[in-house]
Amino acid sequence: MEEFDYQELEAATENFSSTRIIGKGSHGCIYKGVLLKDGKVVAIKKQSLGLQKLGDNSKLDNEIRILLSLPQNPYLISLLGTSHDCANNKVLVMEHMPNGTLHDLLHVAPTPPPWPKRIRVAIQVAKAVQFIHEANPLVIHRDIKSANILFDSNWNARLADFGLAIRLQGQQVDSDLLSPPAGTIGYLDPCYTTPCRLSTKNDVFSFGVVLLEIISSTKAIDVSRTPSSIVDWALQLIEEDRMMEICDERIILPAYLESRIRHMLHIAARCVSSEEDHRPSMGEIVKEMENFFVERVRFPIWINILDTCFQRRRRIVETPQSNTVVTTTTSAVTTGHSEFSKGKMLLREVLAEITLD
Known part of the structure; x- marks a missing residue:
């Protein structure tokens, strides 16, 4: 875990400007910071003024202890490091989450x-x-x-x-x-x-x-x-x-x-x-x-769509060639293509949104 220079975090947040606040809680605020050395965007958690005056770092200390006890996981926030001001008030440097809560x-x-x-x-x-x-x-x-x-x-x-x-x-x-x-x-x-x-x-x-x-x-x-x-x-x-x-x-x-x-x-x-x-x-x-x-949404829908399209294609291929049939085939092809396009759109929506890493 990295120990950040506090002055670097002050510069990254424009001295913890209120315009940089991206989250508030009963124990303090979260600031968006841009590190000057590499341009990396981070989230910086700083305690409320009341807790700072009391010198109470218990909540942040507990968060550090808990996060360090857990292995990295794609569904948990990541702790990047810590810092402290001249009064030994701690701040946490977290992974920035750009899409809010x-x-x-x-x-x-x-x-x-x-x-x-x-x-x-x-x-x-x-x-x-x-x-x-x-x-x-x-x-x-x-x-x-x-x-x-x-x-x-x-x-x-x-x-x-x-x-x-x-x-x-x-x-x-x-x-x-x-x-x-x-x-x-x-x-x-x-x-x-x-x-x-x-x-x-x-x-x-x-x-x-x-x-x-x-x-x-x-x-x-x-x-x-x-x-x-x-x-x-x-x-x-x-x-x-x-x-x-x-x-x-x-x-x-x-x-x-x-x-x-x-x-x-x-x-x-x-x-x-x-x-x-x-x-x-x-x-x-x-x-x-x-x-x-996941299973019931992902598979039956696209199987049914593809089955319908394959059946239409099979009927078109098996139909004897004639002028009358050509008109029917053209209609079938058009209908099949339309349904297949709708099927692709539905598949794209379901699979893109529900499939998990």
Whole structure:
């Protein structure tokens, strides 16, 4: 891990100018920086003035410790290095994510994301959480939410902000004292009421909330909605078999994806179950989503399209040559070509958006 010169980071951010802020949180701000030595764009996390005055580096120290304990993974944010000012206040230098957050994509962007892209993001986030849960020692994030899911230059989702994360070795928390429950209202597991209730199922609940958010494009807590909690609102509609009312109404849900989105809503409902034992593990979620969404979406559609085109071509080849048949053949060729073109467009949309690295 590199130790950056603090003056270099000041120059990279124009002395931490407010115009360079690309993210804010309760513990500080994220600045976009351009390193003068090589022109590399980075994200620099600096603590709030209050924490700086207290000399409290605990959140950043914890994030450093957690990220260094985890191997590199394509679905996690990368820590590039650290630095500190003359008062020994730390800053983190992170990989820059140029395409913002999932929160902004769902709630701020003028154009809503298409359904295949939502499925792709959901699977990537699930893989990120699965990875930290299966690490040794395992990591519980404790603050999974759409604002902590960032997009790289290729629109791959990355889980970020490990300031509240905790490592577990068996049942032993990696800390002298058990940390009190923490997280963000709306995403926080209501079962997580005391330190002893800490488990991976807390993250599973938060992931379920994010899943509902991805499908509905509504916020985890929305006072204009009744009920205001996305969990209570969505579970009621799922129980009444009105699941399509949860879907983002700004864009049409393609017929070929309807059953997949219904299945995703059932997964979300299990994740946010009030009974922790009913919640699946992240490994089970990833396996189920990959098997159902990737395989069933990727293959049957293009097989059916190609089969239809091959049948048309076979009929054209087998038709005897005559003036009358030539007209029919021309019509068949035109129809076949049109359908094949539509098929190619559908294939391109599905495979480009859903196929994962």
